[in-house]
Amino acid sequence: MGRPMEMTDLRIALVSGNYNYVRDGANQALNRLVGYLLRQGAAVRVYSPTVDEPAFPPTGDLVSVPSFAIPGRPEYRFPIALSPRVRRDLAAFAPNVVHVASPDTVSHRAVSWARARQVPVLASVHTRFETYFRYYNMAWFEPVMEAILRRFYRRCDALVAPSESMAQVLRDQRMNYDVGIWSRGVDREIFNPGRRDPEWRRGLGIADDDVVIxxxxxxxxxxxxxxFSDTIDELNRRGVPHKVLVVGEGPARDWFEARLPGAVFAGFQGGADLGRAVASMDVLFNPSITETFGNVTLEAMACARPVVAAAATGSESLVDDGASGRLIRPGAIHQFAEALRAYVEHGDLRTRHGAAGEARAMEFSWDRINQAVADTYLRLIRQRAGARRQG
Structure with missing residues (x-):
């Protein structure tokens, strides 16, 4: 028997559809993971589409894979091939585990490459891709997409999901029978109640006594x-006084601004500026059902802000309904409005639920969370070696 495998023995090939060219919660988590692995002495090589001016510098060594801009969403790129150049690079790197982070063509090829060489594969699930079609009048395609995803994920040795609620969805959909948790951490230096800035609020035309959704x-x-827009309309119809603060950028900004004429649009905020923006809200309203975790929900909780969210994967694992926020049936406009009205009108309720959310957010430490992924790599390598010995 040889010595037990350690972190410094790991050689991880990470394949991602978007590692750093557009900033999102998933690739922020991937970059944090790579940084942690490198600090522990592991070797990591990342394979992803690249652009001339990415949103942020990549953590670790990044190898560009061939890709093209997606029609209608040109800021995103679709990886098209594990080219001969990339295959040579992979072979030279000789990973002992492959981690795929998006169910695209290149990840499919990477899984095939790994299986042909008896290298274990871990897939991380970041987005509920099958739900996207609901927003483009293509709900009929959802079961087809689910079948495509099932074929992909069953060829992997194990999956990790960001929340227990998402892991349960994957089990229910029979995507794989080895599903673990790779949660998300929160940077308490950036996200804490002390970041609240009345001066910044005033600069945006928000009075000190305005309650900001x-x-x-x-x-x-x-x-x-x-x-979100329909719910704000309902609050206005009920005469509930409030201000809306929108933090973020994207192709639907013009549509959103036209729908919310009284809202303040702060644009993209990053780092300490983002912490200031979140802490300067009074309640976060997150109606999305596509996230697998809900980073924004956790960030608001860390800033001691109550959260009104759709009762969907992600937020369900974070928000304690009636204690740190409210979980409402997706799309239930009147119930969303009623939950928000309670927070607008009762400052003591905001304070109490915000404090409960902050206490919950303290449980999420990035290093502990990322070590769970490293432990999964080591387990899969051990299992593969054991299967080889028995075979």
Whole structure:
């Protein structure tokens, strides 16, 4: 028997559809994971589409894979091939585990490459891709997409999902029988109640006694912008005084601005500026059902802000309904409005539920969370070696 495998023995090939060219919660988590793995002495090589001016510098070594801009959403790129150049690079790197982070063509090829060489594969699930079609009048395609995803994920040795609620969805959909949790952490330096800035609020035309309902995220229709807007209309009809603060950018910004004429649009905020923006809200409203975790929900909770969210994967694992926020049936406009009205009109309720959310957010430490992924790599390598010995 040889010595037990350690972190420094790991050689991880990470294949991602978007590692750093457009910033999102998924690739922020991937970059944090790579940074942690490198600090522990593991070797990591990342394979992803690249652009001339990415949203942020990549953590670790990044190898560009061939891709093209997606029609209608040109900011995103579709990886098209594991080219001979990339295959040579993979072979030279000689990974002992492959991690795929998106169910695209290149990840399919990477899984085949790994299986042919008896290298275990871990897939991380970041987005409920099958739900996107609801926002483009293509709900009929959802079961087809689910079948495509099932074929992909069953060829992997194990999956990790960001929340227990999402892991249960994957089990129910029979995507794989080895599903673990790779949760998300929150940076308490950036996200805490002390970041609240009345001066910044005043600069946006928000008075000190205005109760601010916040939206945080990329401005695309699948984030539930229609439900958000309809709910704000309902609050206005009921005469509930409030301000709306929208933090984020995206292709649907013009549509959203036209739907919310009285809202304040702060644009993209990052780092400490984002912490200030979230802490300067009074309640976060997150109607989206496409997230597998809900980073924005956790960030608001860390800033001691109550959250009104759709009762969907992600938020369900974070928000304690009636204690740190409200979980409402997706699309239920009147119930969303009623939950928000309670927070607008009762400052003591906001304070109490915000404090409960902050306490919950303290449980999420990035290093502990990322070590769980490293432990999964080591387990899969051990299992593969054991299967080889028995075979």
């Amino acid at each position: 916040g939206f945080l995220g990329r401005l695309v229709m699948e984030k539930g912008l229609d439900v």
